[in-house]
Amino acid sequence: MKIKTLITGAGRGIGQAIAEKFAEKGHDLYLLIRKKKEIKKLKILEKKYNIKIKIFVGDLRNLKFISAVGKKIPYIDNLINNAAMANTKFFTKVKLNELDDLLQVNLKAIFLLSQIFSKKMIQKKIKGNIISLSSQLGHVGAYNRSLYAMTKFGLEGLNKVLALDLGSYGIRTVTVSPTKTIVNQSELTKTPKRLKIIKNKTALKKFSTTEEIASIVYFLTQKEANSITGTSIISDGGWTAGK
Numbered sequence: 340m341k342i343k344t345l346i347t348g349a350g351r352g353i354g355q356a357i358a359e360k361f362a363e364k365g366h367d368l369y370l371l372i373r374k375k376k377e378i379k380k381l382k383i384l385e386k387k388y389n390i391k392i393k394i395f396v397g398d399l400r401n402l403k404f405i406s407a408v409g410k411k412i413p414y415i416d417n418l419i420n421n422a423a424m425a426n427t428k429f430f431t432k433v434k435l436n437e438l439d440d441l442l443q444v445n446l447k448a449i450f451l452l453s454q455i456f457s458k459k460m461i462q463k464k465i466k467g468n469i470i471s472l473s474s475q476l477g478h479v480g481a482y483n484r485s486l487y488a489m490t491k492f493g494l495e496g497l498n499k500v501l502a503l504d505l506g507s508y509g510i511r512t513v514t515v516s517p518t519k520t521i522v523n524q525s526e527l528t529k530t531p532k533r534l535k536i537i538k539n540k541t542a543l544k545k546f547s548t549t550e551e552i553a554s555i556v557y558f559l560t561q562k563e564a565n566s567i568t569g570t571s572i573i574s575d576g577g578w579t580a581g582k
Contacts, residue, residue, distance in 0.1 A: 344369070346371070353520060369394075369395070395408050399444045400444060413459070414460070415456055417469075426484075446493050449471055449494060453471075466510060474516050476488040479578070506568060512568055517552050541575065
């Protein structure tokens with residue numbers, strides 16, 4: 340029986356790279372995406388790797404959507420909480436609806452999906468994995484990132500508590516915290532000044548790549564990582580090591 344993995348935000352960027360990695364390794368996939376137009380490129384993986392893929396299109400701000408996903412998926416071995424929203428406004432400019440959106444997607448949806456599927460893991464005695472995409476901004480602050488950093492710091496706390504609560508069932512929980520990741524090559528020409536500032540904050544003077552992050556996430560679901568839980572794997576080029 341093939342391993343079953345659920346990935347949120349699988350339609351683009353890091354999420355798409357994670358879907359490709361797990362498909363390549365022969366996992367059957369449940370993929371949560373925002374836009375119908377993302378379905379075609381993901382379904383290609385089904386034939387390419389001879390796996391089964393079921394795609395759910397919806398908004399993680401919608402509690403009914405989350406509930407429906409939980410009812411339609413009988414169980415999984417791995418939950419990859421990748422989906423997230425960003426906000427780059429100065430603290431006093433942040434609006435209430437923006438606060439609500441980021442709390443819902445970056446924290447509440449992760450809490451609820453982790454709760455739904457850890458219950459199924461416990462019921463079926465599955466020693467599964469919950470891997471959540473965090474950020475270096477879950478470990479250090481940055482200008483104009485109040486909402487994003489707040490939710491990522493919250494995710495780091497949630498991850499540690501889940502590790503303690505679920506560890507006795509053999510369920511491991513880990514976060515992966517990248518630095519700036521180049522999702523679209525057009526970024527390199529559109530915002531060169533901003534990217535130069537970010538790159539210069541890293542010891543390695545480089546960005547993360549989607550392939551690097553996907554490989555880290557996959558490793559964390561393997562037996563070689565069986566003693567890793569309640570912590571964060573920081574792939575930030577040395578940003579958080581200090582100045």
